[in-house]
Amino acid sequence: MTIAPGLAAPTDTRRLFAAPGPGLRDHLDTFGPLASYVDLPDLVERAGLVGRGGAGFPSARKLRGVAAKGHGVVVGNASEGEPVSDKDRTLLLAAPQLVIDGLVLTARAVGARRAYLTTARPEIVEHLREQVGLRAESLRIEVVQVEDRFVSGEESALVNALNGRPGLPSDRSVRVYERGVHRRPTLVHNVETLAHVALLARFGPHWFRSVGTDDEPGTFLSTVSGAVPAPGVFEVPFGTSLGSLLAAAGCSPHDAQAVLVGGYHGAWVPGRAVAGTRMSKSSLVTHGASVGAGVVAVLGRDRCGLVESAAVATYLAEQVAGQCGPCVNGLPRMADALTRLARRERDPRLVDDVHRMRQLVVGRGACAHPDGTARFVASTMRVFADEVAVHLGGGCGVHAAR
Template identity: 45%
Template sequence: MTDTTLTVPAVPTTPDHRLFRGWFETGAPAGLAEHLDRYGPAPLPTDRRDRQALIEAVEQAGLTGRGGAAFPTGVKLRSVAERRGPAVLVVNGMESEPASRKDEALLDLAPHLVLDGAALAAAAVGATAVHLCLPRDEARAAQAAWLAEAVAERRRAGLDPLPVELHLLPHHYVSSEESSLVQWLNGGPARPLATPPRPFEKGVARRPTLVDNVETLAHLALIARYGPAWFRTAGRPDAPGTALVTVSGAVREPGVREVPLGMPLGTLLAGVGGTTRPLGALLVGGFFGSWLPAEQALRVPFAKPALAELGAGPGAGVLVALPAQACGLAETARVLRFLAAQSAQQCGPCRFGLPAVAADFELLAWGTPDGELARRLPHRVGLLAGRGACRHPDGASRLAATALSTFAADVEHHLLAGPCPGTALPPVLVVPDRPAADQEGWR
């Protein structure tokens, strides 16, 4: 008699080994055969009732976007699904945040989990086209080739109802913004668009378009398999699930870690071997993030609601430990110079305001400040937010404003006595030596 018993993959039970399940045991990326053995095929919706049930499961799970904005994923799915006409799915793997490596690591170690999530999301919203956007970067060329093969292998196996089309975009900081992706896919430059309409209203080919980060889609693939109650067994009621965090700076074991949301920042640092030197501050969220004093931040949970109370947020899942002897003003000045060079140059705050703030920060960090700098710099920083075509000046403003407050004692020293000894130390933040936007082009 034929044995018809199906082998059901085990449910992940370790709260911080979900997306990277298996990697910690094998130390190798998951190919398609191993992926299917570990998770089984994705439970794709077959009718309208199934699609509705999947969207409801994501809503009940409380999954939020892991690309930076932390917008509720279920709301995005429903907004696109309820629009008329066939939809489009855009998978955002650009990861333009220089301090983040989480998406790169996820696509290296568990690409099929991301592609499962893409297939599920496309089915849920009624998409007839799927686009995977990656940076046109020599450092990630091998990954792009590996993903192309993974996509082809899935097609040969009949796993994905829709073909996934890969695109390599200019690697500007603002090119990962969702409207930048839409504009590029529509044949234009990879620059942000002023909104409305939002992509869910009229996006690629003027069709309803869902844009989701690769980590978000990988979580969706797990929710579809194991349900919202399982997803909520990690994290907090107001911030459920896990997140990938890139930890760097003065820590013993820098790298990407998967952690339950709500873990105190001090515990998170202990999980990477602890710090190598006494800390002065933490940068939470990346180049668009916030500087927080170390003594205050170490007790704060890594979750949007808790960080919001301090005017911060998890952003793209970045945590940088700044040693006490480093100069936070010099670190900020380097980042602001990069952000000014990487802007789309489409509106006043980026064409004039951000370069002026960056120049003032450089003067504060390394120069001989003039008598007006103490008044001029906070005023200019306050003029950046809320006035751009995209959120680029808002993020730069947040970084600059929190630097002025967190390093207030350093600001006073620099204004009165000039640069501190920390300005001569090697940089802690790695700022890319990337061509300016007008040199690299936007197509």
């Protein structure tokens, strides 16, 4: 891959944030212009790029699926309904031109004449429109504010919103790459994925793979929050130790009672395991977790894991689409049983209630929301099993230690 004259590819892990400012001039001075033609599906496949929105789906497969049908639509997804994620907003404020480059490149690859950039953050809508306005592109890019809900970032929900319908997930039998926005084949990519595409087109797959692991190459953005002195968004390679990620936010692994990895649809890593855990699929699978959208939330030793988890489960039960039984009935009942445990009700049947509801909702929803919620609750019951026993006896280990 030819690098623009006078420019050097970023050599450290500050790739997405390499430009000193968000404007077009800083962007071009740092990264140079886009190539007039690249075989994008081939580049993306050789790089091993996967989506950064949470599901980790191979990006080349999505590209080829829409490109094969032709005359598609491209959507940059920054809905970020996950409450403990801030990476997409941060990226769009710091490097919007990389995201716009990614939209342009993917639109060329799938024969799209129209693209959308979606966000649920009203404070950055005008900023994005200004940045789009700096470009002289034949591609029409429309910035759209969508509803701020947990499920609004699911790709079928996003397509429904762009089609003027409620932004709720559709039945998974209808794939958006076959019929999406305005009934056209639609490619939905997270904005971080698009930014990586823009770098790939300039510096190539070998450069992309120079950090990360063989199985999971490249960098990703991680939002670190919770009981940390310096919360923020950090760009790190896949395979980075969870302990070093916490250290970047000023937190010692010894200060963490547990760490939620992957967000509200993720799983807890117990504090004793933090030092030996890496941000990779092979390491996190032991805990039923994945990198997902890069969310890392630290639970301090002064907070009860059951109380905090019950609050998350209740939130997720309230964020349902209301279209199927698992969401309407199963999630509220599961959250209620977990809440009663957190309140120290001495009823041993509550544990069975939690597990029964969890098993009933898995695989039965119109979207993945019930499955993700069940995964989080299963992790809670596993990691905080000792605390469950204490709560059933009317006590709380955290409060007793104060």
